[in-house]
Amino acid sequence: MNSRQYIALEDTYGAHNYHPLDVVLTRGEGVWVYDVDGKRYLDCLSAYSALNQGHVHPVILEAFQAQASRLTLTSRAFRNDQLPLLYKELVELTGYEMSLLMNSGAEAVETAIKLARKWAYTVKKTPRHQAEIITAAGNFHGRTISIISTSTEPFYRDDFGPFTPGFASVPYGDANAIEAAINENTCAILVEPIQGEGGVIIPPDGYLRQIRAICDQHHILFMADEIQTGLGRTGKMFACQHEEVRPDVTIIGKAMSGGFYPVSAVLADKSLLGLFRPGEHGSTFGGNPLAAAVARAALRVLVEEGMIENAVTQGDYFMEQLAEIPSPHVREVRGKGLLIGVELKPEAGGARRFCEAMLQEGILAKETHENVIRFAPPLIIDRQTIDWALDRIRDVLTRR
Ligand SMILES: *Cc1c(COP(=O)(O)O)cnc(C)c1O
Numbered sequence: 001m002n003s004r005q006y007i008a009l010e011d012t013y014g015a016h017n018y019h020p021l022d023v024v025l026t027r028g029e030g031v032w033v034y035d036v037d038g039k040r041y042l043d044c045l046s047a048y049s050a051l052n053q054g055h056v057h058p059v060i061l062e063a064f065q066a067q068a069s070r071l072t073l074t075s076r077a078f079r080n081d082q083l084p085l086l087y088k089e090l091v092e093l094t095g096y097e098m099s100l101l102m103n104s105g106a107e108a109v110e111t112a113i114k115l116a117r118k119w120a121y122t123v124k125k126t127p128r129h130q131a132e133i134i135t136a137a138g139n140f141h142g143r144t145i146s147i148i149s150t151s152t153e154p155f156y157r158d159d160f161g162p163f164t165p166g167f168a169s170v171p172y173g174d175a176n177a178i179e180a181a182i183n184e185n186t187c188a189i190l191v192e193p194i195q196g197e198g199g200v201i202i203p204p205d206g207y208l209r210q211i212r213a214i215c216d217q218h219h220i221l222f223m224a225d226e227i228q229t230g231l232g233r234t235g236k237m238f239a240c241q242h243e244e245v246r247p248d249v250t251i252i253g254k255a256m257s258g259g260f261y262p263v264s265a266v267l268a269d270k271s272l273l274g275l276f277r278p279g280e281h282g283s284t285f286g287g288n289p290l291a292a293a294v295a296r297a298a299l300r301v302l303v304e305e306g307m308i309e310n311a312v313t314q315g316d317y318f319m320e321q322l323a324e325i326p327s328p329h330v331r332e333v334r335g336k337g338l339l340i341g342v343e344l345k346p347e348a349g350g351a352r353r354f355c356e357a358m359l360q361e362g363i364l365a366k367e368t369h370e371n372v373i374r375f376a377p378p379l380i381i382d383r384q385t386i387d388w389a390l391d392r393i394r395d396v397l398t399r400r
Contacts, residue, residue: 200341
């Protein structure tokens with residue numbers, strides 16, 4: 001079958017809840033992917049940062065295959081010999097005393113929301129079912145009903161109410177607005193250190209530190225959604241570390257498995273995660289031995305192969321070069337590490353057409369929020385490959 005035939009099948013029989021670029025991929029290796037017609041592309045999306053380690057990383061593959069042939073699922077009714085090792089390695093890597101394993105990012109965010117409420121009722125003594133969590137406008141935390149209840153994006157929520165109560169919304173990047181929104185029932189603030197889906201929005205310097213101070217002062221939990229920004233993407237293990245801030249709860253997912261398998265986690269100290277009692281929360285697949293083995297390998301290569309340092313070096317270079325492209329369409333280039341957004345002027349006709357043009361040139365990038373092109377290649381990318389990409393990006397941004 002050729003690309004056209006695959007696309008026709010998909011469009012006929014699959015729900016149209018995505019609007020993918022018309023490229024049908026069949027193989028990936030490192031920063032490169034190949035379509036069914038044999039054409040090669042540079043992956044500049046990395047599955048929304050789930051592929052920080054690159055496609056089919058050989059060390060993760062080996063762990064995946066070995067574990068898949070030994071034991072894949074026990075459920076948490078029984079213990080397995082991989083999960084305890086992952087727990088221990090997460091403590092050493094992140095500095096949090098405990099973790100709770102889930103599968104998708106949205107499930108981990110839901111878990112954090114439940115944890116904050118549990119803490120409110122058992123520790124802070126908030127009246128039952130009155131707890132409130134502050135979230136930021138423009139956020140993306142996933143797609144469940146409760147999570148979209150925090151969304152300010154009409155498209156994500158308009159046809160899906162009624163919504164879950166207990167959330168307040170404030171403008172992103174404004175710590176004073178957070179302080180003003182706090183009331184006696186506020187138990188937590190949930191934010192992304194950089195808004196990825198929101199259009200690579202970087203808050204003002206000091207924002208995260210201010211949130212930390214506000215939380216300490218008002219006895220509120222600071223919960224950071226690092227599902228996209230964490231695990232090296234911005235040049236630190238966690239983006240909050242750019243401000244030397246330690247949230248009470250950090251949520252990770254995506255690159256936790258290097259793209260092999262859905263693995264997510266809520267990280268916190270024992271005073272919080274110790275609040276869950278047996279049976280109160282869970283997941284059949286969460287913390288399964290295959291997921292744990294894959295996550296262990298994915299986290300190990302991230303550190304051992306210097307990917308986080310590489311995100312700094314290559315990210316700085318990539319961003320600097322992008323900013324020098326004399327394009328009439330570009331309004332701003334911004335980012336941290338290898339999470340880069342190129343915001344186009346409103347009159348540029350939207351980011352989609354540039355992404356389609358880059359596709360023709362062998363570069364896969366996706367528009368986010370209509371006018372922003374996100375460049376987020378795997379963290380293993382080298383300078384030579386960035387130069388290759390820049391030649392093509394320059395062409396697309398200046399000639400069209
Ligand atoms: C992708 C993402 C999620 C949701 O993760 P899923 O695995 O798609 O459920 C949540 N928060 C952020 C910041 C994300 O980028």
